[in-house]
Amino acid sequence: xxxxxxxxxxxxxxLMAAASCKKPDFESEQQAQATGTISDYLSNNFDLSLFxxxxxxxxxxxxxxxxxxxxxxxxxxxxxxxxxxxxxxxDFDTWTKDSLLYFVRTHILPVKLFYGDIPLSSDNRYTxxxxxxxxxxxxxxxxxxxxxxxNGVNVIRESALGTSTSLKFGATxxxxxxxxxxxxxKVYPGTVQAFLQSRPYFSHLIAGLxxxxxxxxxxxxxxxxxxxxxxxxxxxxxxxxxxxxxxDSQHYDPVVFGGYFLTPNHVFVMDIAQxxxxxxxxxxxxxxxxxxxxxxMCQSAMGSGVGVVTAASASTSSLVVVSANAAYPYGSQGTLxxxxxPGLLSLADMKGTYIxxxxxxxxxxxxxxxxxxxxxxxx
Amino acid sequence: xxxxxxxIQRRLLALGCLLLIMAGCRKTTYNVIPEAAYLRVFxxxxxxxxxxxxxxPPPFLAMIIDPEYDAAGLVTGxxxxxxxxxxxxxxAGPYPAxxxxxxxxxxxxxxxxxxxxxxxxxxxxxxxxAQISSGKHRVLFYSRPISDAPFFSLPDRDRKxxxxxxxxxxxxxxxxxxxVLQKTVATQYPxxxxxYLRKEQFTKMPFSDTMLYANFYNLSAEGYxxxxxxxxxxxxxxxxxxxxxxxxxxxxxxxxxxxFNDDCRYPxxxxxxxxxxxxxxxxxxxxxxxxxxxxxxxxxxxxxxMFAAPDTTHGILSRQWEVFTLMxxxxxxxxxxxxxxxxxxxxxxxxxxxAIGCSNLGNDGKGxxxxxxxxxxxRIDFSDLIASCWLPNLIRYTASGSYVQRSxxxxxxxxxxxxxxxxxxxQRSYPPPGNQ
Numbered sequence: 001x002x003x004x005x006x007x008x009x010x011x012x013x014x015l016m017a018a019a020s021c022k023k024p025d026f027e028s029e030q031q032a033q034a035t036g037t038i039s040d041y042l043s044n045n046f047d048l049s050l051f052x053x054x055x056x057x058x059x060x061x062x063x064x065x066x067x068x069x070x071x072x073x074x075x076x077x078x079x080x081x082x083x084x085x086x087x088x089x090x091d092f093d094t095w096t097k098d099s100l101l102y103f104v105r106t107h108i109l110p111v112k113l114f115y116g117d118i119p120l121s122s123d124n125r126y127t128x129x130x131x132x133x134x135x136x137x138x139x140x141x142x143x144x145x146x147x148x149x150x151n152g153v154n155v156i157r158e159s160a161l162g163t164s165t166s167l168k169f170g171a172t173x174x175x176x177x178x179x180x181x182x183x184x185x186k187v188y189p190g191t192v193q194a195f196l197q198s199r200p201y202f203s204h205l206i207a208g209l210x211x212x213x214x215x216x217x218x219x220x221x222x223x224x225x226x227x228x229x230x231x232x233x234x235x236x237x238x239x240x241x242x243x244x245x246x247x248d249s250q251h252y253d254p255v256v257f258g259g260y261f262l263t264p265n266h267v268f269v270m271d272i273a274q275x276x277x278x279x280x281x282x283x284x285x286x287x288x289x290x291x292x293x294x295x296x297m298c299q300s301a302m303g304s305g306v307g308v309v310t311a312a313s314a315s316t317s318s319l320v321v322v323s324a325n326a327a328y329p330y331g332s333q334g335t336l337x338x339x340x341x342p343g344l345l346s347l348a349d350m351k352g353t354y355i356x357x358x359x360x361x362x363x364x365x366x367x368x369x370x371x372x373x374x375x376x377x378x379x
Numbered sequence: 380x381x382x383x384x385x386x387i388q389r390r391l392l393a394l395g396c397l398l399l400i401m402a403g404c405r406k407t408t409y410n411v412i413p414e415a416a417y418l419r420v421f422x423x424x425x426x427x428x429x430x431x432x433x434x435x436p437p438p439f440l441a442m443i444i445d446p447e448y449d450a451a452g453l454v455t456g457x458x459x460x461x462x463x464x465x466x467x468x469x470x471a472g473p474y475p476a477x478x479x480x481x482x483x484x485x486x487x488x489x490x491x492x493x494x495x496x497x498x499x500x501x502x503x504x505x506x507x508x509a510q511i512s513s514g515k516h517r518v519l520f521y522s523r524p525i526s527d528a529p530f531f532s533l534p535d536r537d538r539k540x541x542x543x544x545x546x547x548x549x550x551x552x553x554x555x556x557x558x559v560l561q562k563t564v565a566t567q568y569p570x571x572x573x574x575y576l577r578k579e580q581f582t583k584m585p586f587s588d589t590m591l592y593a594n595f596y597n598l599s600a601e602g603y604x605x606x607x608x609x610x611x612x613x614x615x616x617x618x619x620x621x622x623x624x625x626x627x628x629x630x631x632x633x634x635x636x637x638x639f640n641d642d643c644r645y646p647x648x649x650x651x652x653x654x655x656x657x658x659x660x661x662x663x664x665x666x667x668x669x670x671x672x673x674x675x676x677x678x679x680x681x682x683x684x685m686f687a688a689p690d691t692t693h694g695i696l697s698r699q700w701e702v703f704t705l706m707x708x709x710x711x712x713x714x715x716x717x718x719x720x721x722x723x724x725x726x727x728x729x730x731x732x733x734a735i736g737c738s739n740l741g742n743d744g745k746g747x748x749x750x751x752x753x754x755x756x757x758r759i760d761f762s763d764l765i766a767s768c769w770l771p772n773l774i775r776y777t778a779s780g781s782y783v784q785r786s787x788x789x790x791x792x793x794x795x796x797x798x799x800x801x802x803x804x805x806q807r808s809y810p811p812p813g814n815q
Contacts, residue, residue, distance in 0.1 A: 002386065006390075006392075010392075010393050013397060014396075014400070119528070120526060121437060121525045264566075265433075266434060267430060271433060274430075275428070275429050275433060276430075278429075284430055287431075287566065
């Protein structure tokens with residue numbers, strides 16, 4: 001009898017021991033999720049109707065409607081497209097089919113990219129449908145002034161529910177994420193040299209860069225950041241094509257045209273807000289091609305513009321501005337970007353219509369005036 | 380009786396079975412590294428990440444020792460991986476202070492990594508040095524994006540920024556300190572990087588428990604001082620946070636030391652005053668000459684007295700603090716607390732002269748931030764600063780025996796790297812706190 005009881009006990013214990021090894025496999029219910037596709041979102045959102053029309057015209061609406069696909073769409077809002085003179089869907093008819101397709105594909109990535117998956121650093125590169133890399137930058141600097149930018153374009157922050165102070169970006173759909181943008185992303189597939197050459201209104205700048213032997217290198221490895229004033233700006237300051245070609249390179253410091261670009265830097269305007277100088281440092285100057293001069297972009301005396309200053313050295317501690325607006329008050333001495341207003345409170349307020357042209361080897365910003373007054377940089 | 384015996388036998392059998400079942404689930408394997416060497420790694424790339432340098436690889440590294448590659452030549456693993464190696468902190472103390480941190484950013488290796496660490500050798504606690512098998516190892520450092528994603532789950536393109544690839548022969552039982560340094564000043568990116576390895580000697584040297592020891596290295600990039608000849612443009616404001624930031628130090632400098640009375644208490648409290656009176660007879664004493672170099676080798680240790688406190692603590696709590704003044708050969712320090720005749724004293728520091736203050740004001744290398752703390756910075760006549768950058772006191776204050784705090788001397792290496800100073804301290808063991 002007792003033998004049976006003990007045997008029974010041992011068997012039960014053995015069974016319990018064996019049962020404890022069992023790993024039950026619970027399958028969770030399917031999570032609640034978005035019900036619409038990116039296509040639905042673009043079609044039904046009044047603020048994105050112009051970009052939706054562009055996508056439809058480019059023939060990509062069907063692709064964005066596939067529920068099993070993965071996309072990330074950077075969608076410029078209607079007001080962003082208005083800055084580029086697109087006011088209704090019919091305005092896209094003036095574009096060629098190829099350029100419309102390139103424009104739309106520029107704004108789409110073939111992956112699902114959530115905000116939280118992007119590293120907290122500048123220039124995380126992701127390839128878009130054109131096979132071109134876009135620069136995604138995140139920053140917490142200055143209490144989240146510009147937390148998220150793509151190629152120097154602010155991404156619009158979504159309002160978070162409740163009292164949450166966390167940042168929320170992007171509307172999640174069945175097949176990806178949509179990030180609304182304040183400006184269009186401007187990507188040019190060639191080099192900065194090819195970009196300048198493709199526009200007829202940069203002939204004076206090109207002539208000057210050629211005169212001071214900077215032009216050839218702009219077709220090579222960069223990266224470059226080019227500040228490009230229009231021909232009309234040079235003419236207004238009395239610099240004609242003829243006078244530029246007649247400039248004596250022995251008489252002027254090479255900064256007279258070497259101040260129009262930085263290398264090796266590629267700087268979007270929002271980078272200044274995302275990577276600001278530490279407390280106590282007034283500005284972070286960039287070295288120009290000429291050792292005696294530096295560029296200060298959107299900081300301290302320059303306000304929301306760009307200025308060229310003499311380099312501080314052991315002999316001079318003050319920075320002397322040699323740009324067109326040098327006589328203006330502190331905070332307005334920089335040359336403004338084309339189409340921008342002076343006295344902005346924050347760089348995030350910029351219109352961004354003519355800045356941040358991303359080329360294969362750098363970035364071009366179009367300026368409203370020239371950067372270096374030749375009379376101030378004579379040797 | 381027979382019945383009783385069999386019951387006991389059966390019970391024992393049942394218990395035995397149970398024990399066997401339970402014992403069967405326990406697998407204990409002891410990790411042992413035979414013939415180990417000891418390795419500590421710092422990422423000393425201290426260039427500021429700002430908008431003018433954003434096209435440089437971020438100074439955030441992954442160390443891979445003995446890497447493995449896939450068919451495409453992409454690194455897929457390694458025998459030892461030190462991921463998330465952040466820029467080093469100003470102070471690496473004599474105890475493994477980072478072991479319990481919850482941040483993924485690791486300011487040194489092993490730091491917060493759960494690896495086998497060194498034992499106590501000759502009284503020195505080596506728990507900040509990881510064990511590594513001796514012999515030849517291939518050591519790689521990659522720059523990686525700043526995120527908490529592990530290195531090997533990053534996209535392929537983020538695993539290709541190789542900075543250093545080197546083969547190092549580690550000798551069993553030796554203690555190594557390895558650093559990733561900027562080699563020269565350059566305007567092209569990525570900056571030239573070099574690997575620096577120092578075979579530490581402190582476990583083999585005789586040290587007195589009543590003396591402070593310090594040695595000095597200038598591991599700055601070649602040409603850094605020449606490229607940054609200016610004084611701090613922010614003047615006195617630039618030094619009111621009592622941190623390890625300074626201007627460049629010259630390539631060849633004489634080192635002098637001065638001892639001061641009345642350091643503030645440890646830990647630092649905002650606004651606590653730091654005394655500015657010298658200890659008689661210990662003003663600008665010459666120690667030696669420091670030459671900028673990346674050549675491995677241990678610099679001579681200089682001994683500095685640690686005086687017992689002349690107060691009511693019965694000599695338990697010494698409150699002296701130290702200043703190391705560095706001057707270009709040809710300049711000699713003026714007698715007195717401020718050894719130069721420059722505007723704002725040591726706030727005018729430049730490659731010709733500078734001073735490193737070692738005080739509790741350094742706040743364990745963190746510096747101070749509150750406006751109140753600015754009144755702590757010791758100065759003469761309100762504006763002449765005594766030091767231009769700050770590190771922790773060479774004396775450690777810790778609980779011991781029946782004392783809440785007691786002073787212990789340390790053996791410290793002070794490293795000047797470009798425009799920062801760093802301190803790495805080791806310490807002989809001390810009596811543990813008691814319950815009295």
